[in-house]
Amino acid sequence: MLRPSPLVDQATQHLREQIAAGQWPVGTRLPGETTLAATLGVGRSTVREALRALAGAGLLQSRQGAGVFVIATEVAEEWPTRLRRAAVADVYEVRMLVEVQAARLAAERRTAADLDALRAALAARRAAAPGDDAAFVDADIALHAAVVAAARNPVLTDLFGEFVPALRQGLIDLVDLLALRSHDPNTGDASHAGLVEAIEKGDGVAASVILQEELAATLGALKEMSAAPSRLSSHDG
Known part of the structure; x- marks a missing residue:
């Protein structure tokens, strides 16, 4: 009782x-x-x-x-919690699947307002202070978020938003540990500019190829860093 x-x-x-x-x-x-x-x-x-x-x-x-x-014997762990517990590289792989397709859709569906947002985000990425890696990563994420938003699919937008907290610190650590901005404060600018241009031209194939190559390079670096004892082995918090 x-x-x-x-x-x-x-x-x-x-x-x-x-x-x-x-x-x-x-x-x-x-x-x-x-x-x-x-x-x-x-x-x-x-x-x-x-x-x-x-x-x-x-x-x-x-x-x-x-x-x-x-229908189940245990309560399923909430999605944001699972993302926080997952390895950065694993989350990044799923991000690639989502974002590459989003880039293709963005080239087909982008509006004038979307293009303005993409150009503004690219300018903000270029303007990030050389010594502020967190601001640079935030600006980079904002540009990618603008690409996803231009796909005009609210589910994709929400899904990308779920990835951001799980990836942000890992990307900041990556930029810092590899000193990616020591010689080029705007590292990756050419590929990001090419991505914006491809979307502006409505070239979905080019946009997806550019983004696939750019994200694959970052994923490779993340996997290398995760294989060694480092701050990238876990990103809780």
Whole structure:
């Protein structure tokens, strides 16, 4: 029997523990609300709220006319958390898949406002102070974000936004550790200018090829750095 307060939280936790312990395997239909309420010693409304919470956590699914079924035994880790825990190079590989296609779409769909934003972002990248690697990386990310935005696909835009926190510090570390800006404060300027030009011309093939080559070079550097003991081995925070 559960303590009287807070009943919903206790009922939710108790049911979650039972599911995790395998009392109801995936695919199993849970007992009805009346049975669960009697087992837990709470009212049906409390059980109903607990089931709703577990459904929201991705453990249960209500099927009209059939009942409530177990669809998972553990709460899935949220996407932003998984990205933060992943290796920088792994996240970057997925970023490449998304962004290269976005560049192709951007060349087909860009508007005059998108082109203005791309030119402004390129200028901001060039204007980043030589000694401020964080500002340079932020300006670089802003340019890439402008490319994705020009693809006019809100899902791509949101997905790219999820990658940024997971990549930012790793890229700052990369620029610093390899001293990429020591001889050329605007490292990579030619490829970025070419990318903007290809999108402006509506050449999706050229835009995607330029971006693929640029991102692949950075990915190669990230993998080399990750293979050695360094700050790039983890980017939590």
